[in-house]
Structure formats: C-alpha cells, structure tokens
Amino acid sequence: MSIGRxxxxxxxxxxxxxxxxxxxxxxxxxxxxxxxxAATAGKPIKIADPTSVVLIVNRDSNDIGxxxxxxxxxIGSVFLGNNVNPHMAMMSHDGxxxxxxxxxxxxAYIIDVPTMTLVKEVxxxxxxxxxxxxxxxxxxxxxxxxxxxxxxxxxxxxxEIKRIPGLVMPLNITFTPDGSKAYIGNYGAHWVGVIDVARxxxxxxxxxxxxxxxxxxxxxRYLGDIKGVSNATITNDGRYIYAADGDLGIVGVIDTRDDxxxxxxxxxxxxxxxxMSHDGxxAVTVNNGxxxxxxxxxxxxxxxxxxxxxxxMTGVNFAAGKAFVISATSGFxxxxxxxxxxxxxxxxxxxxxxxxxxxxxxADKTLYLASSTDHAIYVIDAATEAFEKVTGVGLYPxxxxxxxxxxxxxx
Amino acid sequence: MTRWWDFAKSGPLFCLxxxxxxxSGGDANAQEGASxxxxxxxxxxxxxxRVDQLERRVGELESTTVLSEPETRVRxxxxxxxxxxxxxxxPQPGTRPVITYxxxxxxxxxxxxxxxxxxxxxxxxxxxxVGVDAAIVLQxxxxxxxDDAPADGNTYELASADVFFTAGLAQNTVFFADIxxxxxxxxxNEVGGxxxxxxxxxRLQNQNELTLREAWFMTELANxxxxxxxxxxxxxxxxxxxxxxxxxTSQFLSDALVNNPMLGLSENGAGLxxxxxxxxxxxxxxxxxxSSSTAQNLSDSLFYLGEVSKLFTPFxxxxxxxxxxxxxxxxxxxxxxxxxxxxxQKITAALTLFGRFGSAQTAGPRDEFYSFGFQLKxxxxxxxxxxxxxxxxxxxxxxxxxxxxxxxxxxxxxxQKMALFFHVTYxxxxxxxxxxxxxxxxxxxxxxxx
Numbered sequence: 001m002s003i004g005r006x007x008x009x010x011x012x013x014x015x016x017x018x019x020x021x022x023x024x025x026x027x028x029x030x031x032x033x034x035x036x037x038a039a040t041a042g043k044p045i046k047i048a049d050p051t052s053v054v055l056i057v058n059r060d061s062n063d064i065g066x067x068x069x070x071x072x073x074x075i076g077s078v079f080l081g082n083n084v085n086p087h088m089a090m091m092s093h094d095g096x097x098x099x100x101x102x103x104x105x106x107x108a109y110i111i112d113v114p115t116m117t118l119v120k121e122v123x124x125x126x127x128x129x130x131x132x133x134x135x136x137x138x139x140x141x142x143x144x145x146x147x148x149x150x151x152x153x154x155x156x157x158x159x160e161i162k163r164i165p166g167l168v169m170p171l172n173i174t175f176t177p178d179g180s181k182a183y184i185g186n187y188g189a190h191w192v193g194v195i196d197v198a199r200x201x202x203x204x205x206x207x208x209x210x211x212x213x214x215x216x217x218x219x220x221r222y223l224g225d226i227k228g229v230s231n232a233t234i235t236n237d238g239r240y241i242y243a244a245d246g247d248l249g250i251v252g253v254i255d256t257r258d259d260x261x262x263x264x265x266x267x268x269x270x271x272x273x274x275x276m277s278h279d280g281x282x283a284v285t286v287n288n289g290x291x292x293x294x295x296x297x298x299x300x301x302x303x304x305x306x307x308x309x310x311x312x313m314t315g316v317n318f319a320a321g322k323a324f325v326i327s328a329t330s331g332f333x334x335x336x337x338x339x340x341x342x343x344x345x346x347x348x349x350x351x352x353x354x355x356x357x358x359x360x361x362x363a364d365k366t367l368y369l370a371s372s373t374d375h376a377i378y379v380i381d382a383a384t385e386a387f388e389k390v391t392g393v394g395l396y397p398x399x400x401x402x403x404x405x406x407x408x409x410x411x
Numbered sequence: 412m413t414r415w416w417d418f419a420k421s422g423p424l425f426c427l428x429x430x431x432x433x434x435s436g437g438d439a440n441a442q443e444g445a446s447x448x449x450x451x452x453x454x455x456x457x458x459x460x461r462v463d464q465l466e467r468r469v470g471e472l473e474s475t476t477v478l479s480e481p482e483t484r485v486r487x488x489x490x491x492x493x494x495x496x497x498x499x500x501x502p503q504p505g506t507r508p509v510i511t512y513x514x515x516x517x518x519x520x521x522x523x524x525x526x527x528x529x530x531x532x533x534x535x536x537x538x539x540x541v542g543v544d545a546a547i548v549l550q551x552x553x554x555x556x557x558d559d560a561p562a563d564g565n566t567y568e569l570a571s572a573d574v575f576f577t578a579g580l581a582q583n584t585v586f587f588a589d590i591x592x593x594x595x596x597x598x599x600n601e602v603g604g605x606x607x608x609x610x611x612x613x614r615l616q617n618q619n620e621l622t623l624r625e626a627w628f629m630t631e632l633a634n635x636x637x638x639x640x641x642x643x644x645x646x647x648x649x650x651x652x653x654x655x656x657x658x659x660t661s662q663f664l665s666d667a668l669v670n671n672p673m674l675g676l677s678e679n680g681a682g683l684x685x686x687x688x689x690x691x692x693x694x695x696x697x698x699x700x701x702s703s704s705t706a707q708n709l710s711d712s713l714f715y716l717g718e719v720s721k722l723f724t725p726f727x728x729x730x731x732x733x734x735x736x737x738x739x740x741x742x743x744x745x746x747x748x749x750x751x752x753x754x755x756q757k758i759t760a761a762l763t764l765f766g767r768f769g770s771a772q773t774a775g776p777r778d779e780f781y782s783f784g785f786q787l788k789x790x791x792x793x794x795x796x797x798x799x800x801x802x803x804x805x806x807x808x809x810x811x812x813x814x815x816x817x818x819x820x821x822x823x824x825x826x827q828k829m830a831l832f833f834h835v836t837y838x839x840x841x842x843x844x845x846x847x848x849x850x851x852x853x854x855x856x857x858x859x860x861x
Contacts, residue, residue, distance in 0.1 A: 049416040060519045085519050095416060104519070212795045218826035249795070266760070266789045303760040303789075305730050308690070332635075334690065340724055343692045348634045351582065352487055373486065396517070 036112060036119045036158070043115040046075055050095030050113050054359070054368045055401040056377060057089045057100065058394030064089050064100055064111060065394045067368075069361065069402070072379055072390050078111050078118050087129040088410035091403040092155065093137045099153075101128030101142050108142045108151065110158055120158040124151035130410050132173040132182075134197060141182060141195075143170040150184065152200045162200045167193050172231035172273070172410075176238045176256055183232035183241050183254075185273070190228050192243050192252070194259050208245045208252035209264045222247060231273040231409075235298060236280035242296070244271035244285050251285060251294075253301055263301045267294035275316035277323070277338060278364065278406050286313035286325060293325060293334075295341050305341035310334050314411040315357040319364045319382030326369065328355050333369070335385065347385050349378055359400040360407040370397040482517040540577040543861055544660060546570070548609055550854035552598050556839070557848030562601035569595040571611045573624065583631040589624040598852060604840050605806045605814040608852055610659035610666035624679060638686040646676055646700045649684045650716050650736050654755040655786035656765045656802055660858060662786070664834050665818045667804035673749045673769025673780050675740055676702045676714060692722035702742065714740040729757030738771075747772040751780075761789040765802070776809030796824040811843035832856035 047053055047066060053075065056065035062084040065077040080086060084102035091098050091113065098111040101124065108128060110120040125144025128151070133140050142151040144163075150170055152162040169188030175181070175197070184193035191205040208229055215222055227246025232254070234241055241254040244267065251274060253263045269289025274296075276283055283296040286309060293313070295305040310327030317324045318338060324347075325334040333347040333355070349355060349371065358369035360382075367380040369387075375395050380387040399410045451459065491499040491506035499506055521529070547570050554563035575589040597609035607613055627642030640649070647670045656662055659669045666672070682700030696718045703712035720734035731754065738749040751769030758764060766783040784802025792798065799821040806814045818836040825831060834854040841847050 051416070060517045062519075083519060095414065214794050214825050217829070221827055266795060303729075305724070306757075307730065342722060342724060342730070343690050345689055345691045373484070396519070 039119040040112050040115045040117050043117055045114045046116045047113050050091055051362070051403050053402075054377070055089045055091065055098060056370065056393050056397050057086050057399045057401075058396060059085050059087070059372070059398045060396035061394040062086065062102075063394055064098055064109075065397070066116060067377065067390065067393060069366075072388065074393060076116055077394055078116050080109050080118060081105060081121075084109070086398075088131060088399055089401050090131055090133065090140075090408065091401060092133055092140075093135070095403050097155065099131060099133075099140050099142075101131055101144075103127050103129055106144075108140070108153055108160075110153075110155075122151075122153055122158060122160055124153070124160055125149040125163055130172045132175060134182075135175055135177060135179040139197070139200075141173045141175075143173055143184070145169045145171055145187065148188070150195070164195060164200055164202055166202045169228070171229075174232045174234050174241070176234065178238070181256070183234070183243075183256075185229040185231040185243060187228045187230050187246075188226055190245050190248060192229055192232050192241065192254060204259060206252075206254055206259055206261060208243050208261065209248045209250045211248070227270060233274040233276050233283065235276065240298070242274040242276070242283045242298075244274050246270045246272065246289075249287075249289070251283065251296060265296055265301060265303060267296070267303060268292040268306060272313065272411075275318075275407075275409070278318050282338070282341075284316050284323060286316060288313055293323075293336070307336060307341065307343055310346070314355070315407075315409055317358050317360045317367050317407045319360045319367060319407075322382060324358070324367060324380070324382070326355050326358060331355065333380070345385075347380065347387065349387065350374070356397065357399045357409060357411050358407070359402045359405045359409075361402055362404050362406075364406075368400040368402065370400050372396045372398060482519055482521045483514050484517050485512050485514050487511075488513050536579070542575045542577070543859070544571075544573040544575070545860075546572075546611065546660065546856055546858045548597075548611060548664065548854060548856045550598050550609065550834075550852050552602065553851045553853075555837075555849045555851050557846050560602070560848050560850075562598055562850065565598070565601065567596050567598045567609075569593065569597045569609055569611060580628070581630075583635060585629050586627075587629065588626040590621055591624045592621045594619050602838070602840070602850060604816075604838055605808065605812060606665065606667035606672055606804070606816065608665055608836055608838065610664055610669045613659070613666045613670070636687060636689045638684075638688065640684045640686075642681070643679055644682045644684060644698070644700055645679045646682060646684060646698050646714065646716055647674060649686065649696055649698055650674065650718050651751065651753050651767070652720070652732075652734060653753050653765050653767065654732065654757075655763045655800060656755075656767070656782070656784060660860065661822060661830070662798075662800065663784075663802055663818050663820055664832070664854065664856065665802075665804070665816055665836055665838075667780075667806060667814075667816050668782055668784065668802040668818055671751050671753065671767050671769040671780060671782075672806060673751050673771040673778060674714075674716070674736075674738060675742070675749060675771060676700065678702050678704055680704070680706070680712075681709065682714075694718075694720045696720075702740075710741070712740070712742040714738060714742070725756075729759070731756030743774070761787055761791055773809045778806075778808045780804070780806045794824060798822045813841040815839045815841075828859055828861040830858045832858060 052069050054067040063077040063079045066075040068075050083104050085104040086100040087103045089098055089100040100109050108122040108124045112119045124142050126147030128142050128144050131142045140153045148167050150164040151160045154161045168186040170184045171187045172185045174183045182195040182197055191207050194203045196203045229243050229245050232241045232243045242251050244251045249269050251265045251267055252261045255262045267285045268287025271285035271287045274283045274285050283298055285294045291309050293307050293309045294303050297304045310330045310332055312328040313325055314328045315326045323336040323338040331350050331353045335344040337344045353371050354373040356370040356372050358367045360367050365382055369378040377390045377393050378387045401408050489508050491502050492509050493506045549568050551566045552562040554560050571593050573589055573591045578586045580586055597612050599607045625643055625645055627640050627644050629640040631638050651671045656668050680701035684698035687695045699715045701712055702714050706712045716738050718736035722730055722732050724730055734753045736751050749771035753767045755765040763786045769780045771778040782804035786800035788798035801819045804816045816838045820834045823831045836852040839849040
C-alpha cells in the first residue's frame with residue numbers, strides 16, 4: 001500500500017471517528033466552520049483525549065499551555081499574540097475547543113484541542129476576562145468587565161452574535177443546568193443579573209442585599225472601590241444561587257424558580273465569592289476582610305463554621321474529603337476537614353510566591369495550582385498533601401483548567 | 412456517553428493526520444468556494460489594509476492605555492555557580508546552588524492605573540504602618556446598696572488614645588510598638604473594687620502622660636509554625652484568649668470580663684512569648700514576663716505562663732475553642748502557681764457562649780474566679796455589624812474579699828472606623844470586715860479605630 005493511500009485512508013478514518021459522535025449528539029455538538037477546517041487541515045493530532053490534559057493560562061507568555069496529566073510534562077502551548085494577556089480558559093463540554101479571553105486585546109480566542117491550533121480570533125467587548133459555555137455547548141458567554149457587557153459567541157459560526165449590555169463589571173457567568181438562564185455576578189454593583197439565554201437579553205437585576213441604615217454615616221466606604229458580587233454559585237440541582245457581596249459581607253440565596261432572594265446570610269468581612277462543595281452540602285466563602293472562611297450549610301442556610309484563613313484568599317478546591325484554600329500572598333494553602341469543618345493545617349508551597357488559582361482533577365485527588373511569579377504549576381496530592389513543582393509551563397500562569405472538573409474557576 | 416476522543420484513542424491511524432473535520436466542514440468549504448468574492452483592486456486592497464490597520468490601532472488604544480515602556484519584574488532565581496564564579500542555569504559538575512535576583516522582561520503591558528496601584532501598594536509595604544485606637548468612656552456610678560460610698564452619684568470620664576506602629580523588618584519579622592495616653596478618671600479609684608470597672612486602665616500605672624504599652628519584635632520560624640515575640644509585652648494578648656470576652660475596645664468594658672484576674676499580671680513588662688500554631692486547631696504557648704515597673708533585674712516579679720488550646724465542634728455545634736493555662740510567678744517573694752481555663756463555644760451563627768475559671772495560690776486560701784456569658788450578633792441587632800452581650804463574673808480572694816459583677820453592652824457600629832457602645836454594669840463589692848456595697852454603673856463609650 002502506498003503512502004498516499006495510507007494517508008487517504010487515515011483522512012477518511014479521522015473524518016469518520018470525529019464526525020460520528022457529532023452527528024449522534026446534535027444538541028451538544030456543532031458543526032465547525034470553514035475557518036476551522038482550513039486552520040486544522042493536515043495538522044497532526046497532539047491531544048487525542050481532552051480529559052488527559054490540564055490547561056494553563058499564561059498571562060505573560062500570552063499562550064494557553066497544555067500539560068499531560070499522566071506525565072506532568074508539557075505537550076505544548078498555543079500562542080495567542082503579543083500582549084494578549086489571556087485571563088481564563090475553558091474547554092467546551094465536548095472537549096473539542098478551548099476558549100479564552102484576551103484582556104489586553106479585546107478578543108476571544110478559540111483553539112482546536114486535537115491539533116492545538118488557534119482557529120479563530122473574535123473581537124469582543126472591553127477587557128474580556130471570565131467566561132462560560134451554555135450547557136448545550138452552542139454558545140460561549142464572554143464577560144467584558146470593563147465594557148460592562150457580555151459577548152455571546154456562537155460556536156457554530158465562531159462569531160459574536162450579540163453583545164449584552166446593561167451589566168456592571170460582569171465577572172462570572174453561571175448557567176442553569178437546563179440552559180434557560182444565566183446568572184451574572186456584577187462586581188461593580190450589588191445585584192445579580194439574570195439573562196434569558198434564548199434571547200440573550202438581560203431579564204432582571206436581583207438585589208442581593210440592602211445597604212445597612214448606618215451606611216449614610218460612612219459614604220466613603222461604599223463610594224470608594226466597590227466590591228460587589230463576583231460570582232453566582234449554583235447548587236448541584238440548579239435550584240438555588242449563592243451570591244456573596246463583598247461590601248455588604250453577606251451571601252444572598254436566590255431561588256432560581258422565581259429569581260428572588262429567599263435569605264441573606266451574614267458571613268465574614270469582604271467575602272470574595274462562594275465555592276460549592278462537590279456534594280452540594282456546603283457553600284464556602286473566603287472572607288479577605290477578616291481573613292476567615294465561612295461555611296454555610298445549604299440545607300439550613302446557616303453558617304455552621306467560621307474558621308481562620310489566610311491573607312488574600314483566591315480560591316477553594318475540594319478533594320479527598322478536604323477543602324484547600326489558596327492564600328495568594330502568604331505562600332500557603334490552608335487545609336480544612338470538609339466533613340467536620342475544622343482546620344487541618346496548611347501546606348507551605350514556598351516563600352515570596354504569588355499563588356493564583358487551582359483546579360482539581362475529576363477523581364478529586366489532585367490539585368493543579370498556578371503560581372505566577374515563579375512561572376510554575378504545583379501538583380498537590382490531596383490525600384498526602386505532598387506536592388511537586390512543574391516548571392517550564394509558560395510565563396505567569398494565572399489559572400488552570402481540567403475538563404469536567406468541579407473546581408474550574410478563576411479570580 | 413460516547414465521545415469523540417473514545418473513537419480517536421481507539422483508531423490506530425488517528426494520529427497520522429487530521430482531514431476535513433466533520434461533514435459540515437466540507438460543506439462549508441464548498442460553499443465558501445462557491446461564493447468567493449472577486450479579487451479586490453490594488454487601490455481597494457490598500458484602503459482595506461488601511462482600515463484594518465486603523466481598527467487594530469483603535470483596539471489597542473481601547474484595551475491598552477498603557478505605558479509604552481514594557482513591564483519588568485525582579486525575580487528570585489536559583490543559579491549554579493562553579494569554582495570560577497561562572498553562573499549556570501542548570502546543575503553542572505562542581506557547581507553549587509545560589510539564590511540571586513534578576514530582572515526579567517514581562518510580555519505584558521501594564522495599564523497606567525495598574526502601575527499606579529502597584530506603586531502605591533509597594534510604598535505602603537515599605538513604610539511604617541501607623542494606627543490609632545481612641546476612646547472616650549463616660550460612666551456614672553449610682554450606689555444601690557450599702558453604706559454611703561464616695562463614688563455615689565459621681566460621673567467619670569476617661570479618654571484613651573493608643574498610637575501603634577508596625578514595620579516589616581525582614582522575612583516574617585515585624586516590629587510593633589503601642590504608645591498609649593490616658594487622661595481623666597475612671598470610677599475605679601473611688602469604687603475600689605477587686606477588678607476594674609473600666610478595662611482601659613488595666614495594666615497601666617500612669618495617667619495623664621504617655622506610656623509605652625508594648626514594644627516588641629516578632630518573627631516566625633519552622634515554616635511559620637512557631638512565632639517568637641520578645642520585648643515589652645502584654646502576655647494577656649497571648650494567653651487566656653476568648654472569642655467574645657477578650658477585647659475592651661469592642662466587647663465588655665469591665666476588666667473581669669476581658670481577662671482572668673488569676674493570671675496575676677498587673678503591669679506589662681519585658682518578656683517573651685512563643686506560640687506554636689500549625690493551623691490545625693491545636694495551639695501551644697509558652698511565655699514569661701516581668702510584671703513590675705520597680706523590678707531591679709529580670710528575676711524579679713517574673714511570671715511564667717503555659718497554655719494549650721484546641722478547637723472542637725462538639726455535638727454538631729459550631730466551633731468552640733477550649734484553653735487551659737498554668738502560671739508560676741515569684742512576685743510575692745516565693746513561687747506561687749495558678750491555673751485557669753477559658754472557653755468560647757458557638758451555639759448558632761448568632762449566639763456564642765463563653766466561660767472562664769481561674770484559681771491562684773496565695774499564702775492562705777486560694778483566690779478563685781469565674782465568669783460566663785454570651786454574645787449575640789448577626790440578625791439580632793439593629794445594624795448588621797452590631798453585637799451585644801451579657802456577662803457575669805465572680806471573684807473571691809482567699810483573704811475573704813469578694814466581688815460579683817454583671818455587665819451588659821451594646822456595640823453600635825456606626826462606620827467601619829467608629830462605634831458607639833452602651834454599657835450597664837452592676838457590681839457588688841464584699842470587702843472583708845465591711846458591709847456589702849453595690850453600684851449600678853451605666854456608661855457610654857465612643858470608639859474610633861483607624
């Protein structure tokens with residue numbers, strides 16, 4: 001058999017194996033456009049299994065790195081362009097694409113995972129940062145916090161089909177499991193935006209909590225650098241949203257059936273956001289104002305524990321029955337028993353580091369922690385709390401992502 | 412669910428090449444070919460290029476209102492130096508690892524606002540931090556029982572201002588100093604109780620002049636599990652903690668509900684505190700402190716203290732911290748011991764209970780003390796950050812004197828830096844050989860911290 005015939009056969013096989021699930025799952029898969037075909041044609045497959053890699057967002061090398069989970073070796077990276085400054089990356093639900101927003105380029109970037117090829121740059125709003133896919137994978141919402149908008153990107157045409165205005169520094173986007181609505185955390189305000197996903201329109205603004213009566217004595221506190229709602233965290237069943245407000249020091253619980261706040265829960269000072277435990281029983285806030293964490297029982301909506309944390313906490317990961325809280329400037333990851341909610345020590349990653357965020361693997365065994373100033377990823381065994389430093393991952397890693405992980409977040 | 416990579420991993424030829432991906436991709440190619448525009452003229456192309464260039468420029472201006480100078484950052488790096496002083500990036504035979512610092516270019520442009528923020532943060536980190544804690548306490552004493560006492564009907568005002576300084580000296584090492592000025596009269600001079608009705612004057616000997624309350628260096632060792640503090644210290648800041656009855660600036664005003672008098676510390680002084688805290692809920696502490704301003708050497712009036720504490724969540728309640736301490740001192744001329752416990756237990760998110768007990772050896776029968784009470788906040792207050800509490804304390808000296816004290820307070824947080832407190836204290840003094848005297852002491856406190 002000639003080389004040419006082998007190549008032809010391979011092309012046919014590749015087309016079949018990829019197109020077969022596409023046609024079988026129309027609700028989750030979408031036909032790629034012409035630019036994708038052109039950009040990837042003839043390129044070798046570098047990633048055959050998207051669940052086998054960790055994405056690394058490198059702000060200063062302006063690329064998305066792909067690290068093999070099994071070997072902890074870099075497979076490669078996709079350069080996005082000079083001064084793009086990517087902020088967060090996410091894999092599509094089918095593992096076919098990686099999307100990211102380039103904060104300094106005002107563009108969204110779509111990467112073809114198998115070939116690790118940048119297939120599309122999409123102009124979006126001002127300073128894009130955080131993002132999310134609709135549950136059916138058809139659209140990708142790119143938040144533009146400085147532009148007070150969300151760009152809706154159609155993954156079929158790979159174009160921005162709409163820009164949703166009327167938001168105030170939208171940071172994070174949360175879809176309901178049925179994909180009918182999206183909840184937007186507005187860090188520049190004290191409300192959660194509700195978007196009708198069918199029409200891509202802002203439906204309503206839910207006030208998380210009210211200013212206390214004594215606020216009029218202290219206008220500088222509220223007129224200064226606002227710390228509103230960073231994220232709307234949804235319960236596993238999609239019934240409730242937990243939205244922390246930094247200035248108010250509360251968590252508002254929103255019933256997604258009628259989009260009303262059913263309870264406000266006072267937590268520590270300046271909560272950054274809520275992180276949901278994997279079993280959905282606890283909602284945890286990191287409170288940078290008083291360096292504590294608050295643990296809310298989602299069954300009773302009461303704070304069941306307030307525990308000492310560290311300075312500048314950026315995230316919470318759950319694994320091996322523990323909660324791991326990242327303290328960005330101290331070089332520590334604080335550990336808690338996530339069943340009894342008691343302190344369980346802390347892991348010293350290093351000194352003079354700037355720890356960013358981490359993701360957890362799907363087995364809930366391993367954390368992948370980005371450390372920006374030493375350009376490294378720390379791979380932490382959740383059970384033993386031993387860790388390994390992986391270098392050469394890119395410059396200034398800002399966050400990591402593992403497909404189907406329950407701890408994919410950014411800061 | 413079958414996913415594309417399941418097929419991909421099973422296909423032996425998959426990794427050779429990728430052909431047209433998906434059937435629609437082929438169609439799209441075909442359509443694109445069918446509707447391909449005609450070639451632009453050179454003039455049109457030139458204009459299009461110009462428009463593209465301008466669009467890019469506008470995009471850059473919008474997104475990168477940046478300094479033209481590329482960002483740089485100084486990094487700590489490890490290099491390997493050989494016997495000739497030549498640096499290598501990787502280990503080589505005959506080299507030794509050396510930590511050094513090196514500037515690196517960052518392929519990211521900072522916006523002007525980011526740059527200003529960084530500069531201000533950097534300046535703040537390098538400067539000496541200054542804080543102020545000021546309070547004015549107004550108290551009135553009404554005698555309700557017993558023979559006429561000089562305090563009956565009198566009003567007292569005490570103004571207190573703490574100025575404290577903090578500076579970072581080295582890695583995990585800070586210097587702290589607290590200078591306090593007191594002016595005015597607390598009721599304690601005329602009431603003459605076993606414990607102070609105004610805790611601001613506790614462990615301070617001088618009024619109407621500035622006093623150095625504390626001045627110490629603190630460093631952290633052993634992966635920051637061990638903290639060492641040395642200098643002029645107040646060991647009550649390290650021992651006998653309590654979550655809701657330990658701070659006269661935000662909780663109870665009476666010293667009996669701030670500290671355990673059985674600790675025996677009457678003045679701050681030279682000393683050392685070592686705190687082992689692995690952040691696991693268990694803490695061990697040891698310290699010594701001189702507690703006499705007239706001591707001639709470090710062996711005089713020397714207090715040794717040790718404490719262990721543990722965080723528990725009993726009966727599925729919230730967190731509670733339970734502490735036990737021991738003290739030994741030679742202030743009376745011979746070594747005498749004391750012990751005590753301090754506990755706080757969160758019952759609900761709003762309600763926290765506390766309790767203390769202490770017993771101290773004397774020349775005669777032991778002195779004993781206990782207190783208990785609660786604090787409420789979160790939802791049972793006028794404003795979200797308010798808190799209120801009630802506490803009871805009883806002190807019985809071995810010599811026969813006794814005191815009972817009941818205090819309630821409300822902390823009205825007006826702003827982040829300002830609070831107004833309302834206190835009511837009822838104290839009964841039972842001096843040996845004299846009749847009981849009881850006082851009702853309402854008070855108002857204005858507190859500013861910034």
